[in-house]
Amino acid sequence: MTGRPTNFRLAPSSPAYWRPFKPVGPLAGVVTYAHETAVYLWDGTGGIEMQQSETKRVAPNDLVDAVGFPVIGSYTPILTDVSIRGRGTAKQPIPFSTTADGARSGRYDGQLITVTALLEGDESQRR
Secondary structure (H helix, E strand, O other), X not given: OOOOOOOOXXXXXXXXXXXXXXXXXXXXXXXXXXXXXXXEEEOOOOEEEEEEOOOOOOOOOEEEEEEEEEEOOOOOOEEEEEEEEEEEEOOOOOOXXXXXXXXXXXXXXXXXXXXXXXXXXXXXXXX
């Protein structure tokens, strides 16, 4: 007996073949962060991390619709194999202010935050 779901008619080499979930979406919201295939979306009630299947250039303030497959994340679900369609621009949400401990707690997972901190060094120029 294998662990693959029976509700998919895809080739075993397809990443979606191993997903037991149906696609979610479209989710509508504003992009709060984007880097390569990772995109964070805020819909007015919460944030979610999304991983695009193909890199589509999006930037903070872009208003988008997204469809993808939910998987278990560290604290909250994330969407994978996401397709994104741009709809214009929107204002960024006001970030939540928290501490470093609050940021590590998972309470703000997928959401835009600000943390006040003391920079003790800069390793970015170190060789």
